[in-house]
Amino acid sequence: MDDAPLFPVRLRPRTVVLRRGPGVLQYGTDERWSVHLSGLADHEVAWLLDHHRSGRALLHAPPARFAVTPVRQLEIVRHLHEALLVVGPPDAESPHVVAPAHGGADAPTLSLLRPDGSGRTTLAHRARASVGVEGLGRLGLGIAVVLATAGVGTLLLDDAAPVQATDVGLGGYRSRDVGRARGEAAARILTDLAPDVRGHLVEAARWVSPHEGRPDVVVVVEHRVLRPERYGQLTGDGTAHLPVVVREADVVVGPFVRPGRTPCVRCVEGHRADLDPQWPQLADQLRDPQREVLDVEETTLAAVGAAIAASQVLAHLDGLTPRAATACIEIAVPDAVPRLREVVSHPRCGCSDLRVAATMSGRR
Numbered sequence: 001m002d003d004a005p006l007f008p009v010r011l012r013p014r015t016v017v018l019r020r021g022p023g024v025l026q027y028g029t030d031e032r033w034s035v036h037l038s039g040l041a042d043h044e045v046a047w048l049l050d051h052h053r054s055g056r057a058l059l060h061a062p063p064a065r066f067a068v069t070p071v072r073q074l075e076i077v078r079h080l081h082e083a084l085l086v087v088g089p090p091d092a093e094s095p096h097v098v099a100p101a102h103g104g105a106d107a108p109t110l111s112l113l114r115p116d117g118s119g120r121t122t123l124a125h126r127a128r129a130s131v132g133v134e135g136l137g138r139l140g141l142g143i144a145v146v147l148a149t150a151g152v153g154t155l156l157l158d159d160a161a162p163v164q165a166t167d168v169g170l171g172g173y174r175s176r177d178v179g180r181a182r183g184e185a186a187a188r189i190l191t192d193l194a195p196d197v198r199g200h201l202v203e204a205a206r207w208v209s210p211h212e213g214r215p216d217v218v219v220v221v222e223h224r225v226l227r228p229e230r231y232g233q234l235t236g237d238g239t240a241h242l243p244v245v246v247r248e249a250d251v252v253v254g255p256f257v258r259p260g261r262t263p264c265v266r267c268v269e270g271h272r273a274d275l276d277p278q279w280p281q282l283a284d285q286l287r288d289p290q291r292e293v294l295d296v297e298e299t300t301l302a303a304v305g306a307a308i309a310a311s312q313v314l315a316h317l318d319g320l321t322p323r324a325a326t327a328c329i330e331i332a333v334p335d336a337v338p339r340l341r342e343v344v345s346h347p348r349c350g351c352s353d354l355r356v357a358a359t360m361s362g363r364r
Contacts, residue, residue: 009058009077009081009086009087009088009089010058010086010087010088010089010117011027011051011052011058011080011085011086011087012084012085012086012087012111012112012117013087013107013108013111013112013117013119014108014109014111014112015027015028015052015085015112016028016029017048017049017052019045019049020036022042023038023039023040023041023042023045024036024037024038024040025037025040025045025048025049027080027083027085028085030112033083033084033085033112035083035085037076037079037080037083040076043066043067043068044066044068044072044076046066047066047068048076050066058073058077058080058086084115087111087115087116087117087118088116088117094120095120095121095123095124095127096124096127097120097123097124097127097151098123098126098127098151098152098153098194098196098197099123099126099127099149099150099151099194100149100193100194103119103120103123103151106119106123106150106151107119107120107122107123110122110123113318122318123151125317125318125319126150126151126152126153126314126317126318127151127152127153128153129152129153129154129216129217129317130152130153130154130155130156130213130214130215130216131147131152131154131155131156131215131216131217131218131219131313131317132155132156132157132158132202132204132214132215132217132218132219133147133155133156133157133158133218133219133221134158134159134204134218134219134220134221135158135159135220135221135222135244136157136158136159136182136183136186136221137159137164137167137182137221137295137297137302138166138167138169138170138172138173138297138299138302138306139221139244139246139251139297139301139302139305139306139309140159140186140219140221140244140306141167141170141172141173141182141186141189141306142170142171142172142302142303142305142306142307142310143219143221143244143306143309143310143313144157144186144190144199145171145172145189145190145193145306146306146307146310146311147310147313147314148190148193148194148197148199149193149194150310150314151194151197152197152313152314152317153197153198154197154198154199154200154215155190155197155198155199155200156200156201156202156213156215157183157186157187157199157200157201157202158183158201158202158203158204159181159182159183159186160181160182160183161181161182162178162179162180162181162182163177163178163179163180163181163182163185164178165178166296166297167182167297169299170299170302170303170306172186172189173185173189183201184201186199187199187200187201204218204220214237214239215239216239216240216316216317217239217240217241217242217313217316217317218234218239218240218241218242219241219242219243219244219309219313220241220242220243220244221244221246222243222244222245222246223245223246223247223295224245224246224247224286224287225245225247225283225286225287226243226245226265226268226269226283227287228265228266228269231243231257231264231265231266234257234259235257235259235264235351236259237259238259238260239259240256240257240258240259240316241256241257242254242255242256242257242309242312242313242322242324243255243257243265244305244309246295246297246301246305249298249301249332249333250301250330250331250332250333251301251302251304251305251330251331252328252329252330252331253305253308253309253312253324253328253329253330253331254312254324254325254327254328254329254343255267255268255324255325255326255327255328255343256312256316256322256324256325257325258316258325259351260351261325262325262326263326263343263344263345263346263349263351264345264349264351266346266349266350266351267343267344267345267346267349267351268328268343269283270346270348270349271343271344271346298333300333300334300336301331301333301336304331304336304338305331308329308331308338312324312329323340326342326343326344327340327341327342327343328340328341328343329341
């Protein structure tokens with residue numbers, strides 16, 4: 001308690017304060033951080049509720065009508081500080097944010113996830129980030145829309161195929177877009193939704209070194225089966241990447257590959273071949289470009305898959321470890337409830353050598 005700050009502090013933004021009973025307040029409703037503050041006198045409860053409504057700094061002198069002594073005020077604030085419910089004053093200068101409405105929809109929630117309570121700092125980091133999206137059907141466009149709305153500053157788009165009638169919907173393509181190149185139509189949609197986000201048409205071949213504008217993360221939307229050869233350059237270049245595979249009646253998000261640190265696409269294929277020796281020849285048939293299969297993306301799978309894939313990218317950009325780094329996230333109709341399938345490195349995969357090299361070089 002002696003380490004509690006004495007400078008003006010405020011309640012963490014968006015914290016809900018509720019009465020639980022005589023002398024007891026509940027701060028927050030999320031089980032991850034909700035706490036009870038008990039042993040309060042009636043006038044102390046009234047002071048805290050008034051503070052919550054007014055937004056005043058907690059260590060400013062409370063109005064005289066509440067009769068809270070300075071000693072008791074400091075004691076209560078220290079309890080709130082120990083519960084991580086108070087933060088320092090907001091920054092004098094607002095950071096650069098490109099999310100719509102200057103991040104007004106996202107900043108309050110993001111503030112709950114940071115020790116300093118500054119959701120706009122997270123949005124400022126996102127504004128400096130770049131993400132590539134290859135494959136812009138319903139699902140790929142949905143990923144790009146979520147990332148743009150969440151404030152990612154630059155989106156590199158790659159898909160020259162024409163918009164199909166089956167791509168229309170989900171807040172993305174419109175009927176008037178049918179026949180236009182997906183990349184061009186997607187860039188226009190992103191500009192309409194988030195004018196400050198930069199959407200560029202870039203061929204995926206330019207996403208690897210030595211191109212100076214390569215993205216922080218690449219998302220690749222595929223159909224039927226993974227194509228490991230598409231990820232070799234990204235792995236060798238050290239670029240984080242996330243495959244999203246649309247199958248018959250499900251979508252698989254992951255693994256989120258952080259080269260040298262987490263299992264890669266070849267690890268997934270290697271383990272599947274160990275379980276089913278015939279899998280390599282089946283996969284080759286599924287990869288055959290001559291197969292007469294319409295690559296459509298069912299509405300629920302596209303919506304849920306896009307949200308989950310985008311959430312994994314945002315977690316990485318925010319400095320967290322995406323859940324898909326060690327698991328594939330499978331979403332199947334009809335319930336579309338995500339299920340995890342854990343992923344580990346394959347003993348015969350070369351990405352383990354990358355991990356040793358990264359560790360020796362001190363890479364983080």
